[in-house]
Amino acid sequence: MKSMREPDLAQKEIIEFSEKRNVGVIAGPGSGKTFTTIQRICHLLKKGVDPKKIMIVTYTNRAILEIQQRINKQFKEKKDFGYSGTLHSICKDFLERELKKQLEELLGFSVEGKLQIIDESEIYRFCTEELKKEINPDNPSFRACSSEEIRKKQDILASELREGISRNKLESYVANKYSLEIKGYEKIYSESKGIREYQSTLDHVYQSYQDFLRDEKKFDHSDLIIYFHYLVHRLDPKEKERLVCSKIDQILVDEFQDMNFLQLQIIREFSGNNKNIFFVGDPNQAIYSFQGAFPAIFNYFHQSDPEAKFFKLTQNYRSTKQIVKLALKLMDSQPQEGILKELSSQKMFTDNEEGEKVSWIVTDRSGGATDEIYLTIKELRSKGVNLNQIAVISRAASDTRRLRNIFWQRGIKNIDFLFSKNVDWPSEYFFLTCFLYWKMKRDPFSLRYMLQYLLNREEANYYLLEDIESLEGDIPQQVEELLSTNFGNRYTSAQDELIIQKLQDLWVELKKEADSFEVPLRELERTTPTKKQFEEFLEEHTTSKVLEFLGDRSKAIKAIVEFQGKLNWSSENSVYYSTSEIFETLLAYIKYLVTHITDRDFLNFSTIHSCKGCEFDYVFVLNLREERFPIRHAKTDEEIAEERRALYVGMTRAKKELYLVSDLYVYKPVWESTSAQKFKTGGTKYSRFLKELGFNEGNPEINYLSNLYKGSIATYRPRS
Structure with a gap:
């Protein structure tokens, strides 16, 4: 694929834009979003802007490290950006320095040195231990449950709390007009059956968690966001200018589509009336609604600031024409409004080679999908392709666990991007x-x-x-x-x-x-x-x-x-795993965490959410069947639209070849007589998104790889 050494004309216009206006950039996949952001920062530095007064907001710590390393390499020296990283870390810096006095008055105790932050793994461990106190064989309500049933209930509730604690805090703070009052666990996000029966348990664990933070004088990431906003929002305008706004000349925000409402308000607090916000994102890659993000944030920003200047990057430097064409077709049915509609005529395109047709692997045999993927990877390896050039991507982490283990047993070593996020890495x-x-x-x-x-x-x-x-x-x-x-x-x-x-x-x-x-x-x-x-x-x-x-x-x-x-x-x-294999893995x-490149002898496994920003030569997207992709609990138009965007993200990770996989082998209980329950395959359909794309066995624009034995693909055609 084509690499970028110098900015193209569209990127150059964005990099050098000098009017005193907030700037929004809608950047499609592979369009050089990070490259353009870095060159914009370099342009500001060359113009004499003090790096200590440039704020760079990224969605992950990995992203800010990559940006800083590339800027340092370009200038051949280390640039010290005063405020850079995730919004949580930037808020933490301000709370420890500029707003320390106000924070101590609010909390009622002195803050010595750095704020003590509880990390995600510690939150998960705390919740797990609290749930064990609530859900166990000694509790009369669970004496009839097996140990496996108890463990499953604990796991479901722990998973709910893992995401739900932060979201409940943030949404409650906004809904209650920026009040710090701690309410109960107000909203359950999991769609797991029967979880709502445990509302009181979730309330109790949530309150215990808040008590733990207070007693230990610790903070989670949501606290950093909330306390910063609470204090700054109440400052006298002159004091806010002195303590906050005057510290920053330029604000650059990456992955804008992943921001929630409160985070946007914080960016505006940093900016004041200075019109110095530059943000980059792609509404078609907005897939974090479970964290409060919303794709309409671009229109919301434009409506609240009509003078903001919007650009759109449309040239894809990553994928083949075949992949780009299919990705565009997928998003044709997504409705557009406001500034997004105004810019919708500017379509993504590429000057890359035509490339291979997108492949559709279809099977209804037990283990059929595993075998087809394994054989395809084996063939790629015989052609000299390294494993790290290949990614197997799924909608949910559970979709790949068995596959990962089978591949290990067959001699294909692999890493799981989501696994890397669930381990402490000091x-x-x-x-x-x-x-x-x-x-x-x-x-x-x-x-x-x-x-x-x-x-x-x-x-x-x-x-x-x-x-x-x-x-x-x-x-x-x-x-x-x-x-x-x-x-x-x-x-x-x-x-x-x-x-x-x-x-x-x-x-x-x-x-x-x-x-x-x-x-x-x-x-x-x-x-x-x-x-x-x-x-x-x-x-x-x-x-x-x-x-x-x-x-x-x-x-x-x-x-x-x-x-x-x-x-x-x-x-x-x-x-x-042998001792050697443990260390090798x-x-x-x-x-991967240090260089952002996987070892050449390891295959990549990832959920779609964990591989945003990544690219691979060969990509397999799994489980394109109804109730798996789109996921079972996606019912509303908005939820289905987000699932479609998730597939778009997965597809556009591919540079050379894309394989869409529909594993239609599913057992369901079917009562065939009053005396016996037999099991047989039936009921499943391939994903409605493939129907939208016109996938069928006679489509000449795709490479149809069928391993069906129950009949034709028409048997599995979705109704919707």
């Missing part, structure tokens, strides 16, 4: 893993990461970091040459010489550690350790003085042991 954890894998296999990535870690810890100049980051090929040999010559004697300041000496000392110790590691590789590949054995292995091999600066290494060891447990849980104990996740 940097000490990364370092310890890389240290051990270096000892075991002299792994080049591990070596480079440890050197980079030291440079970042010492706040080294950017050019030292760049020299280490640029190492490729035989990295250990290059490190030896680089450090033995003091980086070619290019850097001679006292600070640089001190840091280079620390790198040399680290390198000497790392070589000793690798030389002294005596466990045979075959033993690591053969041994499947228990939790206790694995923990003992970690304790035995992490006593090096290289690790002294990590502080409490026991926390990092505990995190790695927890990873082993979650890996086994995710595989449902159907895959047995863990390192694959670390590579």
